[in-house]
Amino acid sequence: MKAAIIGGSGYTGGELARLLLDHPKIGLTQITSRSLTGKYIVNAHPHLRGKTKLKFIHPQQVEPTDILFLAMPHGLSSKNIETYRELGSKIIDLSADFRLSRGDLYEQFYGEPHPHEELLQEFVYGVVEVQKDEMRDADLISSAGCNATASILGLHPLIEAGLDIDHIVVDAKVGTSEGGKDENLGTHHPERSGSIRSYQPTGHRHSAEVIDQFGFDPGQVSFSATALDQIRGVLATIHIFADHDLEEKDLWKIYRKSYHDDPFIRIVKERTGHFRYPDPKLLRGTNYCDLGFEIDPITNRIVIISALDNLMKGAAGQAIQAMNIQQGFDETLGLEFSGLHP
Amino acid sequence: MKAAIIGGSGYTGGELARLLLDHPKIGLTQITSRSLTGKYIVNAHPHLRGKTKLKFIHPQQVEPTDILFLAMPHGLSSKNIETYRELGSKIIDLSADFRLSRGDLYEQFYGEPHPHEELLQEFVYGVVEVQKDEMRDADLISSAGCNATASILGLHPLIEAGLDIDHIVVDAKVGTSEGGKDENLGTHHPERSGSIRSYQPTGHRHSAEVIDQFGFDPGQVSFSATALDQIRGVLATIHIFADHDLEEKDLWKIYRKSYHDDPFIRIVKERTGHFRYPDPKLLRGTNYCDLGFEIDPITNRIVIISALDNLMKGAAGQAIQAMNIQQGFDETLGLEFSGLHP
Amino acid sequence: MKAAIIGGSGYTGGELARLLLDHPKIGLTQITSRSLTGKYIVNAHPHLRGKTKLKFIHPQQVEPTDILFLAMPHGLSSKNIETYRELGSKIIDLSADFRLSRGDLYEQFYGEPHPHEELLQEFVYGVVEVQKDEMRDADLISSAGCNATASILGLHPLIEAGLDIDHIVVDAKVGTSEGGKDENLGTHHPERSGSIRSYQPTGHRHSAEVIDQFGFDPGQVSFSATALDQIRGVLATIHIFADHDLEEKDLWKIYRKSYHDDPFIRIVKERTGHFRYPDPKLLRGTNYCDLGFEIDPITNRIVIISALDNLMKGAAGQAIQAMNIQQGFDETLGLEFSGLHP
């Protein structure tokens, strides 16, 4: 089987290429870039030196193939979706274009009407652990955003257990690769190194995915994001205000029940030691989402701590995992890297 | 006038020493350390090389002086407070011992009864901008904790304006110097570098200061702290849920009204550019607290962003500022450093 | 086939465990730690969470096996080498104990006589690319030090080409994991972060390996090391003073000739772009050594730039590569990770 990456010069494209080049059941045969057409892909992705002689082609040169990964900036997938459907029967879109199920929510968060509102229902949106069954037969998959994935995986077991949530605050700490490959003064190393930058205190688009996923009222979800002096990583601290009399042993049961069959979810909650809670440092290059939790005895707030690598479980890794499910492969194929320590 | 530092080998002691050695109206003549008695203080504080020949003395060698700064670990100030009162008529305690006004709150957050509950009311607790008047005549001052200072300065104008707050979530991002000078495996560079470490999801003691300061019910204040791969800095994202119909122009008025005479408070809120919100990167070594804000149009949440240097405005700098007020000096004496960029 | 790791709680032990757990032809069945006997190895190696249920055993509990990896601190391999030879017919020592071929050189650099000088000749020392043939039949292999590996791989083609070297200066920039897992004030994050620390201006023991490898006179090799605020990585800048009339195109030929069959050596020398020379950033977790070069037209100095991951090609990766050679496996088995970007 063969795959193509449309929009392959960015960071997500580079990670997709790395994963596909090492995948035992799929071959990467086409990858596009308008600005780098004709150049070796190692020019953009130097970690693939010695691994491939593949060159970027122009999007108009793409030939029909089995699977198409769309890794373009916002707005381009939906613009040309008809073309892509002709090129491949299976499409996995990593952009934000088809993540929401409702046009009104899209318009509220993206500031304009969706150009193909009729297709929103055709795409299976998702986080693999939550939408695994729908993905098995899906032709069109829209991969969840990195912060949305961290949030949804942290919340899903509680929703599944029927927790009556009043509202949540998601305070996400993210790396700079989330902003993509385009440089500007704000990403210039002397400016950005050492920075703790509140870049989206309100209105983050990924919060719409959380609202949509769980059927929340928009007023229930408060989301803020702060960019750190790290390249990769999301640590979402999820503060949950709910009517409950749960204890931590109940949370253990709830989380184990939801994720006992999921190889990429690990519950990290130690009483002692140096790694008591999830830390994205340990997850670079991996497809894990580590989850921890704690109940505040004074406010009765539940705190969920969710960590992942935004380019992996938050983007390329999750897309490959979705493809594995879609194709009936073992879910972990090509995603076995355990990460590094220290 | 002369000052002594009790417990001078830690990071706060080092910053106090730096500030006092350069202060135009006060001389640092004594500084103690049990483990380093007899050694030059530059052994512990290498940034003072060439600035001083002062040596550490044993706490029992301290002679009476004008002002005593107590910079010891938790529990030691209160244990020996009677001794210190005989050594200096003016005391500024940087530890947590006398920060709360009520013994019951202390016991709730510190897990044991306060050893000198009768003294809690004698100390003027505080953040200088909020308690300036009380500090002018105070003999005993208890300097606020770093996270409490960031939180209180962010909330004070809204409380002063009469906002009816339902509850708040303070999500603090902090540097590793907050943990002090004692090493352990968790602070070993290969472990800590690159880490985004949730170290206190619930139960942080600084939240008690916020509760106490504003007369909140403990259930109103949710506090979580995450340690970053930075040495200095606090960025507190304060999510406020309140009954209000404020707009951002109202917030401008409210914050300007509270702080128009305060040289160390800057409102940072730009519509464009690369430094639109407060960033502790710019505040290293300074006594500033930078404040920004935004109203979430969907949840009506007010987000306050508060940044400072935990060793300066969050510790040594604020103590010197308090001393300046106490002594009738200009508030900014010895605290003029503007910080570095980039 | 089965392997055991003696001294498995350190960083090198953790990487060996990671590589062996994923290796298709070898099983990791025993791993020792005196201080952690009986505990799950994920306590020391959190990146292996979910990958293994293996527990540390005491060194005295080790049972005979096929291959023994010795990953202990300096001095312990040689002390008990007879015991280890009884436990496994194939031994790969990652410590410094058997790296030198001559007792006098050992004494000069380690400050004491070697306890088993008679064994020095029995071990095949080495960097795999240079000693590949000797390793095929070797029972005892002593893996080269990280800085020595970077230096030797940079120099080997020139020596092979018969360059008449007068003397060299190796200026190595290294990460903090090279110092191992034991914390002290100097590795405490607030002290170490941001530091550019000259930790061994002269007398570094790895320079003895370079002297020994190429038969240099000790006076020909000047070595200095500086530790950076990075966890992993060695960048060795090798300044070579020699009698030559080489041009850069000659260097291309020389390096390609030496390494055309070596999958882990890449020549990185671009005229344009952002990755013109080797950078250890791209090599984290990989077994590559990237090499670049340049001739100084004014001084006729040859500058070699050599980059690797000190825990991988400089330690655990190289040991696995040596084992692959020793066992007749494909050299790259278990070492396929391409690294991450960005």
Add this chain to the structure above:
Amino acid sequence: MKAAIIGGSGYTGGELARLLLDHPKIGLTQITSRSLTGKYIVNAHPHLRGKTKLKFIHPQQVEPTDILFLAMPHGLSSKNIETYRELGSKIIDLSADFRLSRGDLYEQFYGEPHPHEELLQEFVYGVVEVQKDEMRDADLISSAGCNATASILGLHPLIEAGLDIDHIVVDAKVGTSEGGKDENLGTHHPERSGSIRSYQPTGHRHSAEVIDQFGFDPGQVSFSATALDQIRGVLATIHIFADHDLEEKDLWKIYRKSYHDDPFIRIVKERTGHFRYPDPKLLRGTNYCDLGFEIDPITNRIVIISALDNLMKGAAGQAIQAMNIQQGFDETLGLEFSGLHP
């Protein structure tokens, strides 16, 4: 007295502005930027928020003043030097334009003839500690480059003591601010963070200053520079090959003799402890150059370790120090900041 900064929007301009705004004897009244004309300087220099209301003016609007600081990119000072001489009788040029004394050396390192070769002899080049006397009466001062300053201060005492040097290797580790304010893909945070980047293995222009200063033959000076994941700082490791029988106690005498009256030079050489050698971490924002040394008993090489902040002692700080000398002020005026720890 009044000063103007020509080319004030870059990092050096920002530091000059910071220092001049706090200087007790000089006022900053004009600062230029073509691209930011009319904007507040805090737009480019956010650390000056609340310190100044000054706005950038266009270079053509500059009015005559007492002192002119030229902080433009290479080539612009010399192009318009006649204009600047009419605007101020005292000029301190921080660019590279007038650093060399000989046109032929300039052409060798800059690749083109100098446009005003006749002026090269009129400028007093320098590092203040070395050229202090010449600077007292100078109208035209050309401030040394950052790497050149680190190298010259490390070598000067040995030259003064008559050491017979055969050749030297300067291996400089530098921060990213040395590259200035213009962003490109190579300085984009995700690319640059974690990088150890060899950016100039040969041919660095600052080496010409060292050659010129000491009358070296160009073949005697080998210079390589590596950029680290730090914003500020130069650590120059200087390997000296010379005919000598010096011991370290002799070096102590030699360095003390040269610098006993120089407040910004500190010898850092401890036998124990955590700060045994100079580390630029401690020098951020200060005007110090810290120097350490060691003799290699095997190669007889002398290793000098020289550390400074490239924007301060390597640029703006040194320029202010030169001005203080030029004007007969105390050398340390406005440069008293001791740096931060941790």
